Structure formats: C-alpha cells, structure tokens
Amino acid sequence: MAPELVARFSALVSPRDVLEADAAAPLLVEPRGLYRGKAALVMTPRSTEEVSKIVALAAETGTTIIPQGGNTGLVGGQTPDLSGGAILLSTKRLDRIRDVDPAENLIVAEAGVTLQRVQEAASEAGRLFPLSLGSEGTCTIGGNIASNAGGTGVLAYGNTRDLVLGIEAVLPDGRIWSGLRRLRKDNTGYDLKHLFIGSEGTLGIVTAAVLKLFPAPREVATAFVGLPSVHAALKLFQLARERAGQSLTGCEVMPRIGLQFVLDHMADTRDPLGDQHPWYVLLELSSPLSVGLDTTLEGILEKAFEDEIVTDAAIAASGDQTAAFWRLRLGLSEAQGGAGGSIKHDVSIPLSRVADFIVEATAAVEKHLNGARVVAFGHLGDGNIHFNVTQPTGADKAEYLKGWEAMNVVVHDIVGAYGGSIAAEHGVGKLKRGLLAGVKSPVELDLFAQVKRALDPKGLFNPGVLFKETRS
Known part of the structure; x- marks a missing residue:
C-alpha cells in the first residue's frame, strides 16, 4: 500500500487503533497455525462511524477488507492472505453493551463484546443468553453472527441465527444499515439480517446486534x-x-x-x-x-x-x-493438541443416523491410515459431530497433516452418503471453499454468487472466503 494511502486510512482512527507489528502479529495467524497472512494495516476502530469511514475509503481506493472478531475461527475465514495489501479490520474495540432489557428479554451488544460478557450481563439481569462455546471467553458476538455459531445450546435454543432479532452493519460501500429492530414479528419484506448471519464477513461488517434472552434456569x-x-x-x-x-x-x-x-x-x-x-x-x-x-x-x-x-x-x-x-x-x-496433530471435520448428520455414521466413518478412517485415532464428539442432540482424527502415536505431525485433503475425502464421502453437511457450525472459510461445488447444486452456487455481486460488486470483502475467486 502506498504511504500516502496508509496515511489516509490511519487518519480515520486514533493512532492507538493502528496496531504496530508486535501487537498485530497475533491477529495474522489463525489459532491452529494453518493460515498465516500479512496486512498493510491492522486497524481496531471504536465506533460504527469509524468502521464506515474506513470501508468507504476502501471502496473508493479498491482496498481489500478482512473483518475479524476474536480470531477464534477454525476455517481460516478471519486471516488475510500473504499479498500484504489488505486491511485487517478487527472489531474487538467495538465492545460496548448498549442496553439490557429484561422486560423485553433482549440485549444490545456491539460486535466486539465477547460471548462470555454477554452471558454475564444477561445473568446479572436474571436472564440467560444460551449460546455457549468452548471459546466463549475470547470469541465475539460479531464473529458468532458471521459464522452462525452453534455450540452446546442448539438442542434447546437453536443456532446464533435463532437468537438474533436485529443487526447493525456496515455495507461494502461504507453505508450503515441500522437494523437494530427489537420486534419478534416483522413481515415487511426480506429479512435482511439473515444475509449477514453466516456470511463469514463476505457481505459487510456486523457492528452490533439485538440478541434474545431467556428466563434464567431455576x-x-x-x-x-x-x-x-x-x-x-x-x-x-x-x-x-x-x-x-x-x-x-x-x-x-x-x-x-x-x-x-x-x-x-x-x-x-x-x-x-x-x-x-x-x-x-x-x-x-x-x-x-x-x-x-x-x-x-x-x-x-x-x-x-x-x-x-x-x-x-x-x-x-x-x-x-x-x-x-x-x-x-x-x-x-484444546486437549487434542497435546496428543499431536488433528485433522478436524465439523459435520452434521440426520439425527437417527449419527451412530451409524460414526461407526462407518471410524472404520473407513482406520482402514485409510493404520493407527489413526478417531475422536468423534459433540452435540448429539442436534446431529453435529466433530469427527476429528488424531495422528498415530509417534507419527511426525507435519507429515501427518499433509494428508488432510485425502482424509477429508474419506470422511466427507460418507457424510454425503448419509445426507449430511460438511460444515455444521464452524463455517466454510478458506479451508472448505473448494468443497462447496461437490455439496451444493449449481443453482445454489449461482444464487450465492448473485448475492455476493449485489452487495460487494468489487469483491473487496474477505476475498477467497466461501468463493474460490478473490477479486472481480
């Protein structure tokens, strides 16, 4: 990025919100180290208005934006590539809880608020926010929305999509959509919030949300x-x-x-x-x-x-x-890391077939690789199984992980035979983008592309995530 453009972007926020190299480095690698990237700038705006100004300048200058929440994603959707020309825009300093309303059973939180803080704020009001994940101390509401996070409460309360009443988002041209509605029923046309929930940062940046609360368990x-x-x-x-x-x-x-x-x-x-x-x-x-x-x-x-x-x-x-x-x-x-390399599969299977799937897929994996250790666990009540395969005891980790794609074929072929999904709650990101053509119909893929072009015609938002192409 040219120095004068760096200066223009940097002037849009406080100097402390343009991170120096040491502070930026942890945000440029995803948790498992599968993806590492570079960025021209790592910015941490503190308001929706600042996000809007950054995005508007990016649209004007053709600058790529990589949105990031708590950097806990497991499919590489929050990590820039190695070209070094993008802005990594972290929402972690959009961290205000704007309102808690126990009478209406809702909370309004900005995108950078951690899931744990939302849970705690709900509890202080005598309410429950039921989304619960292993990473809840560091993952953020914006990231939960972008990935349509699931977790342990889906059985009773649904995915993130089911817990959102309204959102505020910055569109790829810099406009702010103020959709923080608190209504349980609103049939005035398309429900636009659902475009952004699960979009993995490819259609805009969620900056705040109205979330449902529930009575606390007695x-x-x-x-x-x-x-x-x-x-x-x-x-x-x-x-x-x-x-x-x-x-x-x-x-x-x-x-x-x-x-x-x-x-x-x-x-x-x-x-x-x-x-x-x-x-x-x-x-x-x-x-x-x-x-x-x-x-x-x-x-x-x-x-x-x-x-x-x-x-x-x-x-x-x-x-x-x-x-x-x-x-x-x-x-x-977390514990699997202590046992060596792990090839992970986040899949969902029709509930009545979950046990059959685990037995069949385990046998296929053990046949594929002698000594492979299958760790199949997860949310039995909603059919979401984390079908992870730990390396054989004593194997070389790096060499084992080179077999990721071949192991995917073994497991995902069986997922497909059972009518399941290869991405249950972690999303597609970069890790699974090449697999979509095998699991989605041409009509679905065309609709995906039309929505992307309609909202982000220049292809500036999270290129390479969900879609193989990077820029239009």
Missing part, C-alpha cells in the same frame, strides 16, 4: 453417563427427550479416547466414573420453573439401566460438580 440437573456403544448414546438421547421434553437442554457425546486426552493434558480434571467405558454422554436438564428435574433425571437413568442402555452414571451434586463435568467436554478441543 433448576439444573446434570449427569455424566458411561455407555457401551455410540448406538446406546443415541438411545439415551431419545429416552431423555421423551421423558424430559423441552427441559432437555444438553446432550453431548464423547468417546473414551477423548476423555482420556482431557484427563492426560488438562489440569484439574478427574474421571467422574470408577471404571472406563467406551462412550460417555453429558446429559443436562434445566428449567426456569421448579419442576423436580432431579427426579426426572433419576427416572431417565433408572429406565436406561433397566433397558441396559447405560452401564454407569454420576449425577452432579453441586454447581461445582456440574462445572467439572462440563470442563471435561468443553476442554476436549
């Missing part, structure tokens, strides 16, 4: 359950759903190898059960009413033991024990 009952097979885990979910109905708010599955990774590589963890089991389910019931959930959970487990679905179970006796159970599940992604 009762929570949690169990960590050992099972003989993943098919038994699916039977337990079906039983719990029949017995608990809408009170079933969590159903997470993990294999023994995954639990062992957590126990081996994360401090302050312990196995809740005395014996080892092939599979585990973290089952949680919650309700804003006092309805005797402990009794309901005990009844579910009694029936499951009677039907030989489960082999052991521990019910949390305190909030600390509940948190300890959840730490075992939420720490799984």
Whole structure:
C-alpha cells in the first residue's frame, strides 16, 4: 500500500487503533497455525462511524477488507492472505453493551463484546443468553453472527441465527444499515439480517446486534453417563427427550479416547466414573420453573439401566460438580493438541443416523491410515459431530497433516452418503471453499454468487472466503 494511502486510512482512527507489528502479529495467524497472512494495516476502530469511514475509503481506493472478531475461527475465514495489501479490520474495540432489557428479554451488544460478557450481563439481569462455546471467553458476538455459531445450546435454543432479532452493519460501500429492530414479528419484506448471519464477513461488517434472552434456569440437573456403544448414546438421547421434553437442554457425546486426552493434558480434571467405558454422554436438564428435574433425571437413568442402555452414571451434586463435568467436554478441543496433530471435520448428520455414521466413518478412517485415532464428539442432540482424527502415536505431525485433503475425502464421502453437511457450525472459510461445488447444486452456487455481486460488486470483502475467486 502506498504511504500516502496508509496515511489516509490511519487518519480515520486514533493512532492507538493502528496496531504496530508486535501487537498485530497475533491477529495474522489463525489459532491452529494453518493460515498465516500479512496486512498493510491492522486497524481496531471504536465506533460504527469509524468502521464506515474506513470501508468507504476502501471502496473508493479498491482496498481489500478482512473483518475479524476474536480470531477464534477454525476455517481460516478471519486471516488475510500473504499479498500484504489488505486491511485487517478487527472489531474487538467495538465492545460496548448498549442496553439490557429484561422486560423485553433482549440485549444490545456491539460486535466486539465477547460471548462470555454477554452471558454475564444477561445473568446479572436474571436472564440467560444460551449460546455457549468452548471459546466463549475470547470469541465475539460479531464473529458468532458471521459464522452462525452453534455450540452446546442448539438442542434447546437453536443456532446464533435463532437468537438474533436485529443487526447493525456496515455495507461494502461504507453505508450503515441500522437494523437494530427489537420486534419478534416483522413481515415487511426480506429479512435482511439473515444475509449477514453466516456470511463469514463476505457481505459487510456486523457492528452490533439485538440478541434474545431467556428466563434464567431455576433448576439444573446434570449427569455424566458411561455407555457401551455410540448406538446406546443415541438411545439415551431419545429416552431423555421423551421423558424430559423441552427441559432437555444438553446432550453431548464423547468417546473414551477423548476423555482420556482431557484427563492426560488438562489440569484439574478427574474421571467422574470408577471404571472406563467406551462412550460417555453429558446429559443436562434445566428449567426456569421448579419442576423436580432431579427426579426426572433419576427416572431417565433408572429406565436406561433397566433397558441396559447405560452401564454407569454420576449425577452432579453441586454447581461445582456440574462445572467439572462440563470442563471435561468443553476442554476436549484444546486437549487434542497435546496428543499431536488433528485433522478436524465439523459435520452434521440426520439425527437417527449419527451412530451409524460414526461407526462407518471410524472404520473407513482406520482402514485409510493404520493407527489413526478417531475422536468423534459433540452435540448429539442436534446431529453435529466433530469427527476429528488424531495422528498415530509417534507419527511426525507435519507429515501427518499433509494428508488432510485425502482424509477429508474419506470422511466427507460418507457424510454425503448419509445426507449430511460438511460444515455444521464452524463455517466454510478458506479451508472448505473448494468443497462447496461437490455439496451444493449449481443453482445454489449461482444464487450465492448473485448475492455476493449485489452487495460487494468489487469483491473487496474477505476475498477467497466461501468463493474460490478473490477479486472481480
């Protein structure tokens, strides 16, 4: 970028919001190190108006914009390429909670507010914001919206898309769309917010959002359950759903190898059960009413033991024990790093076929690579499985990761045969953009391209994400 243009952009914000090289460096690599980039400038504007000015100048000068939230994405969508000509625009300093309204059950938060801060603000108001992710201390609301994040609460509350009432966004020409509506019903034409939710920063920059809140739970009952097979885990979910109905708010599955990774590589963890089991389910019931959930959970487990679905179970006796159970599940992604390289697949499968898929895909992966260690875990209640494959013990990590694409073919072919999706909650980004042609029809891909051209005709926003082409 020419020095005079650098100066023009830099003049739009405070000098402290144009990051020096040392401060910028962590934002130029994604968490797993799969993507590293360069940027002409790394900017951290503090208001929607500043974002608008930066984007307007970018549109005028043909400058690429790479939006970034908390830099926790796992598909490379927040990382610039190595050309060095783009502006990386971080929203982390758009960090105000503008309003909390418990009467209307909503919160208005700017894009850079972390998910954990939104959860805490809701809790202080006696409410619940149900989106929950392992990265919630660092991921941001803007990034959650851009990726349509899922997490552990989808079973009861839906994806991010289901939790957004309105958004404010800066369009690729610099205009501000003020769509912070608080209405539960509004049928006045196209619901434009849904264009931006899940768009991965390719259509504009979300700068604030109106989010739904829910009554805080008055009762929570949690169990960590050992099972003989993943098919038994699916039977337990079906039983719990029949017995608990809408009170079933969590159903997470993990294999023994995954639990062992957590126990081996994360401090302050312990196995809740005395014996080892092939599979585990973290089952949680919650309700804003006092309805005797402990009794309901005990009844579910009694029936499951009677039907030989489960082999052991521990019910949390305190909030600390509940948190300890959840730490075992939420720490799984981090713990895998201690066991070596991991080729990750974020897939969704029709619920009734999840167990069949895990068994078939595991066998195919083990046949493909002798010694590969499958760690299939995730959100059993909504069919979203993180089908991760850890390197064989003692293998060279870099050499193993060279087989990423070949492993993708093995797993994704089976996902397709089951009518599933290759991107359940992490998005497409750069990692999976080459796969879309194999899973989307020509009509869908053409509609994607038409929407992109309509909102970003110059192709300046996050080029190379979702779409193979970089610039028009």
